[in-house]
Amino acid sequence: MSTLLDTVAAANLPHQFELLEKSVEVLSHSPAVQSLHVRGSLAAGTADRLSDLDFIVAVHDPSFASFIQVADALMTAELGAVLPGWRDTIVAQMGGLGYVYLVADGRKLYQVDLYIVPVSRLDTVLARTTAMPVYLADGATSRPHSHVDWVINSTLERPHTPSELLVEILVIGHMIRKRIARGQRFIAYAEMFALHTAVKNLIKAVLAPGSSFYGWYQLPEEVGSTPIGRQCLADLERLITGNAVPTGGDLAAALSTALTVAERAAPTILEPLRPAIDAYWHYLEFA
Amino acid sequence: MTNTGLATPASLPTEVAALRPIRADLMERLRHEALTVPGNWVVEYGDYQNGGWHTLSLLNDTGNPRDVTIRDCPEPVATSLLTRMPAVRELLAELGLRCMWARLARLEAGAFLWEHRDYGELNDVERHRVHVPLVTNSSAYLILGGTKVHMSDGRVWRLTPTSPHGVCNRFGPARIHLVIDCYADDAFTALNASADSVADSVAALPTPAADELEEHVATASGLAQLGYDRAAETTLLELFYRYALPEGQVYDLIALMYAALHRDEDAERWRSKKAIMLGHA
Numbered sequence: 001m002s003t004l005l006d007t008v009a010a011a012n013l014p015h016q017f018e019l020l021e022k023s024v025e026v027l028s029h030s031p032a033v034q035s036l037h038v039r040g041s042l043a044a045g046t047a048d049r050l051s052d053l054d055f056i057v058a059v060h061d062p063s064f065a066s067f068i069q070v071a072d073a074l075m076t077a078e079l080g081a082v083l084p085g086w087r088d089t090i091v092a093q094m095g096g097l098g099y100v101y102l103v104a105d106g107r108k109l110y111q112v113d114l115y116i117v118p119v120s121r122l123d124t125v126l127a128r129t130t131a132m133p134v135y136l137a138d139g140a141t142s143r144p145h146s147h148v149d150w151v152i153n154s155t156l157e158r159p160h161t162p163s164e165l166l167v168e169i170l171v172i173g174h175m176i177r178k179r180i181a182r183g184q185r186f187i188a189y190a191e192m193f194a195l196h197t198a199v200k201n202l203i204k205a206v207l208a209p210g211s212s213f214y215g216w217y218q219l220p221e222e223v224g225s226t227p228i229g230r231q232c233l234a235d236l237e238r239l240i241t242g243n244a245v246p247t248g249g250d251l252a253a254a255l256s257t258a259l260t261v262a263e264r265a266a267p268t269i270l271e272p273l274r275p276a277i278d279a280y281w282h283y284l285e286f287a
Numbered sequence: 288m289t290n291t292g293l294a295t296p297a298s299l300p301t302e303v304a305a306l307r308p309i310r311a312d313l314m315e316r317l318r319h320e321a322l323t324v325p326g327n328w329v330v331e332y333g334d335y336q337n338g339g340w341h342t343l344s345l346l347n348d349t350g351n352p353r354d355v356t357i358r359d360c361p362e363p364v365a366t367s368l369l370t371r372m373p374a375v376r377e378l379l380a381e382l383g384l385r386c387m388w389a390r391l392a393r394l395e396a397g398a399f400l401w402e403h404r405d406y407g408e409l410n411d412v413e414r415h416r417v418h419v420p421l422v423t424n425s426s427a428y429l430i431l432g433g434t435k436v437h438m439s440d441g442r443v444w445r446l447t448p449t450s451p452h453g454v455c456n457r458f459g460p461a462r463i464h465l466v467i468d469c470y471a472d473d474a475f476t477a478l479n480a481s482a483d484s485v486a487d488s489v490a491a492l493p494t495p496a497a498d499e500l501e502e503h504v505a506t507a508s509g510l511a512q513l514g515y516d517r518a519a520e521t522t523l524l525e526l527f528y529r530y531a532l533p534e535g536q537v538y539d540l541i542a543l544m545y546a547a548l549h550r551d552e553d554a555e556r557w558r559s560k561k562a563i564m565l566g567h568a
Binding site: 029031070078104107274278280282 | 396424426457458459507509510512513515517521
């Protein structure tokens with residue numbers, strides 16, 4: 001009886017579990033990786049068919065910088081990441097670096113989060129989050145490596161480039177699509193504000209790169225003195241006066257506006273990403 | 288001059304031709320069949336790809352759709368799959384080619400067929416390859432001679448696969464083509480004479496600057512040093528789809544990377560693989 005039920009259960013496993021297995025196999029292939037944990041809904045037992053794969057990747061301290069350098073190439077070559085990783089500014093600062101990837105698998109786009117942490121800080125991270133181990137290598141723990149602090153701090157301090165901000169917009173759009181599908185209206189509201197902020201940041205990064213003003217301050221003065229700046233601000237105005245809690249249609253319109261801003265202000269960053277963005281639209285319809 | 292890393296408009300290489308269009312109503316039925324009928328796809332030619340290229344035969348000498356290793360076959364028969372695909376049968380009849388083999392080829396998101404030459408193992412007779420894109424997307428394209436060709440749907444294409452070429456579907460969704468290998472005859476000559484211009488589908492890839500290539504090799508080397516050999520190799524093999532490179536250079540780059548890491552056996556393995564892939568073995 002239990003075998004028959006197991007068969008039915010296996011046939012109905014959410015598709016992410018295949019991606020979870022594949023991700024663990026790929027990431028654990030390096031002796032530099034000491035352990036892999038899942039956190040978030042997978043660790044809490046609340047995952048559904050739209051859930052992210054949320055990993056803590058513990059890398060031996062001496063290899064930490066090298067791992068960060070090749071993470072995008074690894075995720076693209078082995079797991080089919082559609083866009084470069086977005087350095088996650090939503091995840092809590094726990095002692096490592098977080099990256100979000102959108103991975104095409106079957107007919108869907110999945111969010112795979114990597115929180116990459118030096119082994120010497122893994123205990124600190126595990127004390128701050130609910131996590132379940134999915135891979136543990138044999139061997140000793142790492143001794144702290146002075147270079148790790150520099151890598152993490154310099155990465156966190158570096159402002160996002162316009163290209164990275166465009167990826168951020170697309171990643172947040174994917175998150176919002178999931179919130180809408182689940183009916184999570186409060187989170188959809190918060191993430192829509194994050195999307196607006198990313199569009200504002202893109203406009204500032206391209207048209208006022210030397211800005212010394214915080215956040216949304218002085219935008220008309222810094223950006224609005226030229227025709228292109230005024231057009232971008234008009235687009236931003238249209239974004240922020242839309243529905244606070246978005247529908248699927250609102251999200252599509254907001255993403256279109258964001259891409260229009262990118263095309264107008266920074267066409268050279270948009271062009272190399274066009275095929276990926278075409279695919280992104282396709283998957284968003286199937287999400 | 289600054290290298291923008293972007294492809295620029297170009298004309299089709301002589302090895303590829305955009306041929307006659309397919310009626311819209313037939314195209315819709317072909318697409319429907321391609322998405323609904325085939326199942327149990329076969330992964331073959333594993334050395335030539337990264338695992339996402341699947342095929343099923345429609346015409347071969349056994350009638351078994353899972354028999355997909357092509358060979359000379361002067362009088363092919365319909366496989367059990369083709370009997371369930373009336374729109375494909377209609378198109379094949381319209382084309383009237385002297386078929387050697389016909390297949391459906393499905394290229395998944397993220398799949399690559401690495402730089403290679405075809406037909407090396409077959410008899411020395413004139414044959415041609417005809418592609419009919421059934422389901423495609425803008426990130427699915429063919430590379431030939433440093434030129435990127437997106438085979439758009441709605442028409443028949445001709446490819447001369449004895450020149451080094453590769454195919455990819457970077458981001459998906461899955462691309463499905465009907466691929467017909469046929470012998471030269473009047474019907475093929477007439478079909479080939481229907482060549483059309485398709486400027487939107489063609490772009491010349493940029494030539495990489497030396498420091499760009501070095502950067503890619505450094506990334507691949509970093510992956511290999513961490514133990515991610517397959518990702519390192521893939522990172523370099525994919526350069527064929529980003530830059531106009533001399534024949535076989537991606538294989539040379541992999542061999543050089545391993546040589547620099549003092550992994551001489553791996554370097555030699557890739558030198559041998561280059562010879563096989565490009566038909567020099």
